[in-house]
Amino acid sequence: MDVESFMGNMEGALKPVKVLTKQKRIAELANRYKGKPLTSLNHYLDEEWIRYAFELTRKDGAVGIDGQTAAEYESNLQVNLKSLLDRIKSGQYKAQPARRVYIPKADGSKRPLGIPTFEDKVAQRAVVLLLEPIYEQDFKDCSFGFRPGKLAHQALEQLQTNIRQGNCKWVIDVDLRRFFDTIDKGKLRTLIAKRVGDGVVRKMINKWLKAGILEDGQLTRSSFGTPQGGVCSPLLANVYLHYALDEWFYDEVLPRLKKRASLIRFCDDFVIAFESYEDCKRVQRVLGLRMARYGLTLHEEKTRLVDFRFKRLRAIAKDHATTFNFLGFTHVWGKSVQGKDVIRQYTAKDRYARAVKAINEWCRINRHMPVEKQHEKLSEKMRGHYAYYGITGNSRRLQWYFNQVRRTWKKWLSRRTRGWTLPWEDFAKLLERYPLPKPRIVHQYQCAKPSETAS
Numbered sequence: 001m002d003v004e005s006f007m008g009n010m011e012g013a014l015k016p017v018k019v020l021t022k023q024k025r026i027a028e029l030a031n032r033y034k035g036k037p038l039t040s041l042n043h044y045l046d047e048e049w050i051r052y053a054f055e056l057t058r059k060d061g062a063v064g065i066d067g068q069t070a071a072e073y074e075s076n077l078q079v080n081l082k083s084l085l086d087r088i089k090s091g092q093y094k095a096q097p098a099r100r101v102y103i104p105k106a107d108g109s110k111r112p113l114g115i116p117t118f119e120d121k122v123a124q125r126a127v128v129l130l131l132e133p134i135y136e137q138d139f140k141d142c143s144f145g146f147r148p149g150k151l152a153h154q155a156l157e158q159l160q161t162n163i164r165q166g167n168c169k170w171v172i173d174v175d176l177r178r179f180f181d182t183i184d185k186g187k188l189r190t191l192i193a194k195r196v197g198d199g200v201v202r203k204m205i206n207k208w209l210k211a212g213i214l215e216d217g218q219l220t221r222s223s224f225g226t227p228q229g230g231v232c233s234p235l236l237a238n239v240y241l242h243y244a245l246d247e248w249f250y251d252e253v254l255p256r257l258k259k260r261a262s263l264i265r266f267c268d269d270f271v272i273a274f275e276s277y278e279d280c281k282r283v284q285r286v287l288g289l290r291m292a293r294y295g296l297t298l299h300e301e302k303t304r305l306v307d308f309r310f311k312r313l314r315a316i317a318k319d320h321a322t323t324f325n326f327l328g329f330t331h332v333w334g335k336s337v338q339g340k341d342v343i344r345q346y347t348a349k350d351r352y353a354r355a356v357k358a359i360n361e362w363c364r365i366n367r368h369m370p371v372e373k374q375h376e377k378l379s380e381k382m383r384g385h386y387a388y389y390g391i392t393g394n395s396r397r398l399q400w401y402f403n404q405v406r407r408t409w410k411k412w413l414s415r416r417t418r419g420w421t422l423p424w425e426d427f428a429k430l431l432e433r434y435p436l437p438k439p440r441i442v443h444q445y446q447c448a449k450p451s452e453t454a455s
């Protein structure tokens with residue numbers, strides 16, 4: 001992303017003028033000195049910068065090991081921010097260990113998160129604001145996750161476009177095993193040093209990497225991993241995969257391929273599409289070796305070669321998958337209303353099941369809440385679901401979700417009183433008074449199949 005594009009994305013964020021000006025200056029320097037470290041960054045940090053970092057920090061997130069909430073920190077905000085800034089400048093800032101929590105994953109396992117203290121979140125946000133203008137000059141267009149002005153649906157649309165325009169028939173659907181937990185901190189520090197030469201900033205990052213995880217009163221530190229949940233973790237992850245994957249693909253892989261190919265990455269979730277089966281197999285053979293150089297491992301069961309030809313005129317391997325999941329959507333070939341061959345993106349089964357389960361659990365816990373409040377919260381959750389999954393061609397899945405929410409709500413309203421069941425007739429009257437939001441398509445894009453015959 002060039003300086004103009006980056007600043008255009010930033011201006012929409014209503015930044016304070018001085019912060020915006022400083023970020024523009026950093027972006028210009030990063031663009032001028034491509035591939036070289038910037039040695040003077042910490043002087044951009046001032047009271048306005050740290051105050052803006054505070055404003056960007058989520059106030060409703062989980063608390064860290066100190067138990068301090070955003071409201072408590074804000075009660076003496078000016079003093080706290082000045083103290084934080086002084087400690088950063090003097091080198092006396094100390095990062096606290098992250099608090100370990102677990103959230104359920106779609107496959108039934110649990111994802112470990114590391115929750116920093118609120119002050120550490122503010123400090124990390126301040127550093128991210130320094131680093132973003134630098135790395136936005138370096139990151140490739142294939143990268144969409146956790147970047148200014150980049151969204152998941154842009155990645156989905158670009159994937160469709162790449163497959164259509166590149167006549168890509170073969171896809172490597174990649175899953176990295178425990179990516180955030182296996183990042184080599186030593187390599188990460190080396191990679192950061194390529195563009196960040198400021199000692200104060202690098203020491204800040206190093207303190208977060210060394211802070212460790214506190215779980216059940218036990219502090220653990222490791223040479224690997226940057227905990228999910230930290231404000232700076234997504235950016236650090238993008239930096240790691242930029243060098244491990246993106247640059248390698250563009251600089252070494254693409255020039256050696258016989259035909260067209262494309263990479264789409266959203267943080268550690270990525271797919272590579274190929275026009276040629278031979279090219280696809282070649283990259284598949286070396287991809288694991290490339291990841292291993294950076295301490296990363298492909299999940300053997302979840303990393304697959306997908307036969308994504310619309311018409312499989314000849315079978316190359318019967319065990320190849322014919323669909324793939326990316327960013328919560330299952331990608332398949334289908335028909336448009338006009339009868340054209342198009343790529344459909346449906347809500348993935350695991351994501352649908354997780355969404356339905358979440359609604360059921362919420363209704364169970366909150367069934368005694370006033371109906372008006374239940375309706376308000378359910379409507380909010382449903383609109384959020386439509387906002388992400390409301391994509392062209394996914395209407396049926398949205399309708400399934402709507403119907404399931406309606407049935408679930410009735411079920412738990414019927415259990416508010418022992419021995420009583422809410423009749424459907426009465427529930428229909430309730431819905432007239434408290435109508436649930438109907439499914440709607442929010443993202444309208446669709447790519448037709450190229451004119452060339454898939455073979």
